[in-house]
Amino acid sequence: MKRYSVFALARNAMSYHQGWERAWRAPEPKSEYDVVIVGAGGHGLATAYYLAKNHGVRNVAVIEKGWLGGGNTGRNTTIIRSNYLQDESAALYELSRGLFEDLSQKLNFNIMFSPRGVLMLAQTEHEKRALKRTLHATRLNGVHTEWAEPSKVKSLCPIINDSADARFPILGGLWQPRGGTARHDAVAWGFARAADDLGVDVIQNCAVEGVDVQGGRVVGVQTSKGAIRCKKLGIVVAGHSSVLADMAGFRMPIESVALQALVSEPIKPCMDIVVMANTVHGYMSQSDKGELVIGGGADGFNNYSQRGSFHHVEETVTALVETFPIISRLKMLRQWGGVVDMTGDRSPIIGKAPVEGIFVNCGWGTGGFKATPGSGHCFAATIAQGEPDDVAAPFSMGRFAEGRMIDESVAAAVAH
């Protein structure tokens, strides 16, 4: 891999930028790998990268039915935060947020991590109390958060309507100064390039169509490019987890629903933080291109169509107009959807599947982009060792039977 640097930029300028090498190879699948990862989203690619980097497992393929990063990784609103209520979540999401801090340097790829700060508004007394509880919980877990009084909220984000007779007045906010955003595509590309450099085969346009299980053990997968044998299989397919589980003969505590987002036409810089308004079900930030990036709640019924319902767009922007009156005359530029994998407690599943040799990483639902490096980090350890590491262990599928829910749905009604 030729490193990217300011010198490389200058050198390549001499040849009119015609000489850059491809960021990753386009290999044909080999007949056998030690580990096959299904799904080249951020999580699958991060898993492959950390398998090679941290555990020396390099005979790895990542198999993707479309193009890498084309699933939810390339469709999300890129909010990164770790102010989660439960201890297990704080450990996982803060590990991930921390990894984002120097990921550009580690991957030698500018993922444009922008710790601009994430503000979660309190707009009802109940929400204020719930967020204060989260504030104290995160502090106990060593996650830096602060309480922002209404005046601080206004100074952090002047376009917020702080009028006292607003239907949902601003009562304060939970402020995580080192939360923020990153460029979603770049996260996928950076992990793909770095994993490829360590010998991982990223195989695109190759759908997994069947999982071969012999005597209760996985032995390989059937793909649109033929059969591939493997010793271990990692399923990291987000909204298609139930489909892959079905191929391998087990069921998941997952339901797939559509989640959508939209951007406005680009305008001049008007907000430099991320604001989430969970009571009214909407959140907003401004992209480097100037578009306001807006998201809301999931569509709420089983859905594999990768599109959203129109009335949800309307609901989200209607809700946000009162808090951000400035957006009332803006036009919508684009709208899109992704298929997200929802669990009953709104926490992910990381660990062993009921079939020997199969590992699952899914259930990230509406909020897994922020977890991309952390998820890959602990899932790689889980696959390499055959047993979950400390961070992953609480997120086993068995928690549903054991009544050990990691309940994040109360703390974060919409949150991403």
Add this chain to the structure above:
Amino acid sequence: MLRIPCPYCGPRDHAEFDYGGDATVVWPALDDTTEAWVEALYFRDDPKGPHRELWRHARGCRLWLIVERDTVTHEISAAHPAHPGMADEVTAQSQAETPSA
């Protein structure tokens, strides 16, 4: 946006309905095993394709329906009353309530 053909009210806009999830779940007996209850509560087929599901016409007749819908195309092939016998009762009632002209 879906349009659900309510057997009581006719085709109505998605926004009038609440979703009730997978209609194929069979609730175990109260004294059944934990495993059976965990399966029923949390585990789903979550199929990509035809899905049998519950909807409640909350902003309409307020009755529960079983709808056959494709989760990829959103095509709705059928919508039945969730409680057999309810249809006749509702029709009888509404006829009785209709004021004579």
